[in-house]
Amino acid sequence: TPHSVCSESCGPGFRKSPQEGKAACCFDCTPCPENEIANGTDREKCLQCSDHQYANTQRTQCLLRADSFLGFGDPLGMALVVLGLCFCKITAIILGIFWKHHDTAIVKANNRALSYILLISLIFCFLCSLLFLGRPNTVTCILQQITFVIVFTVAVSTVLAKTVTVILAFKATSPGRGMRWLLVSGAPNFIIPICTLIQLTLCGFWLGTSPPFVDTDAHSEPGHIIILCNKGSLTAFYCVLGYLGSLALASFTMAFLARNLPDTFNEAKFLTFSMLVFCSVWLTFLPVYHSAKGKVMVAVEVFSIFASSAGLLGCIFVPKCYTILLMPKRNSLHGFSDKRHNIRNKHS
Known part of the structure; x- marks a missing residue:
C-alpha cells in the first residue's frame, strides 16, 4: 500500500x-x-x-563503565610510592645523623627531643600518603583523613614548641627575666600533647557525626565510575583543617617575630621559612584540589603532603646536617662561642 x-x-x-x-x-x-x-x-x-x-x-x-581510582599499579601511583619511600629514607638518614651526633653542640642547642619527635612525625607524614592510593574502602577512607590530620598536627605543634623554646632560650639569658624555669622544666614540650589532644577531640566529633565513606562519581569522567572517599561532614573536615591551619599560622607568626633575636640558639629564621613553605603549599592546594577530578585530585593531595613535609624537612634540618657533616668546627662549644662573640659585636 x-x-x-x-x-x-x-x-x-x-x-x-x-x-x-x-x-x-x-x-x-x-x-x-x-x-x-x-x-x-x-x-x-x-x-x-x-x-x-x-x-x-x-x-x-x-x-x-570502568572503575577509576589511583592504584599502586598505575604509573602515577608507582611514581608517588617511590617518591614517598625516598623521602622516608632521607628523613630516616637525617634522624640517624642527629642520633649519631646527639652530643654535639648544634643538636643539643636545638632541643634533641623535639628534633627527634619532628623527624619521626615527618616519616609518618610521608608514609600516610600511601593510604590515599589503591581502591578506596571504608577503613582506608577513615584512616587516610584521620592519620593525615593527626601526624601533621604533631609535626606542626612540634615546630610551635621549638619556636617557643627559641624565645624562652633568649629571654632566659636576658637580665631580670624569670623564664629559665620554664625552659629547664621542658614546659614547651607540653604544647605537643595538648595540641594533639584537641585535634583528637575534633576527629572524634567528626567520626561521631558523619565519618568519611566510600562514594562514586559517574559524571565527571565519561566511561568511568570514579571510586572516591567522601569526606562525610564537611563542617567537621574544615574544622580539623582550620585548627591545623591555625597552628601553622601561630608557629609562623611566633617564628617570624623571633627571627632576629641575637642569640646563639636562634633557629627561628629556619622555622619561619619552613612554615612559610608549609602554609603556601596548602593555600595553593585548596583551589587546585577542588577543581581536580578523579586520579588527578588524589595525586594533588598526595603531592601536597610531600611538598609540605619536604618543606619542613629541608628548611629545618638540611642546614643543620650541612654544619654537622661539612663544617664540624662550627659544631662545637668553641665554634658557638665564636659565633656568639661575633653576634654581640655586630649588635653592639
Whole structure:
C-alpha cells in the first residue's frame, strides 16, 4: 500500500522530533542527549543509560563503565610510592645523623627531643600518603583523613614548641627575666600533647557525626565510575583543617617575630621559612584540589603532603646536617662561642 512521508527515517542514535505546524509524518531527526541511546529506527524517545553504564559515541548502546581510582599499579601511583619511600629514607638518614651526633653542640642547642619527635612525625607524614592510593574502602577512607590530620598536627605543634623554646632560650639569658624555669622544666614540650589532644577531640566529633565513606562519581569522567572517599561532614573536615591551619599560622607568626633575636640558639629564621613553605603549599592546594577530578585530585593531595613535609624537612634540618657533616668546627662549644662573640659585636 503506498504511503506518503515528508521526512527520511531516523536511524539508531536519533529520535523523531515533530515539525511544528506540519503533518505528523513530517519530523526532524534529533541526536540523543548525552548518556541516552536509541537502538532502533524512528524512535520516539531515547532511553537513559543507568548510572553504571554510559552511551557510546554513536548513541546506539549502553556500555559498562570502568572503575577509576589511583592504584599502586598505575604509573602515577608507582611514581608517588617511590617518591614517598625516598623521602622516608632521607628523613630516616637525617634522624640517624642527629642520633649519631646527639652530643654535639648544634643538636643539643636545638632541643634533641623535639628534633627527634619532628623527624619521626615527618616519616609518618610521608608514609600516610600511601593510604590515599589503591581502591578506596571504608577503613582506608577513615584512616587516610584521620592519620593525615593527626601526624601533621604533631609535626606542626612540634615546630610551635621549638619556636617557643627559641624565645624562652633568649629571654632566659636576658637580665631580670624569670623564664629559665620554664625552659629547664621542658614546659614547651607540653604544647605537643595538648595540641594533639584537641585535634583528637575534633576527629572524634567528626567520626561521631558523619565519618568519611566510600562514594562514586559517574559524571565527571565519561566511561568511568570514579571510586572516591567522601569526606562525610564537611563542617567537621574544615574544622580539623582550620585548627591545623591555625597552628601553622601561630608557629609562623611566633617564628617570624623571633627571627632576629641575637642569640646563639636562634633557629627561628629556619622555622619561619619552613612554615612559610608549609602554609603556601596548602593555600595553593585548596583551589587546585577542588577543581581536580578523579586520579588527578588524589595525586594533588598526595603531592601536597610531600611538598609540605619536604618543606619542613629541608628548611629545618638540611642546614643543620650541612654544619654537622661539612663544617664540624662550627659544631662545637668553641665554634658557638665564636659565633656568639661575633653576634654581640655586630649588635653592639
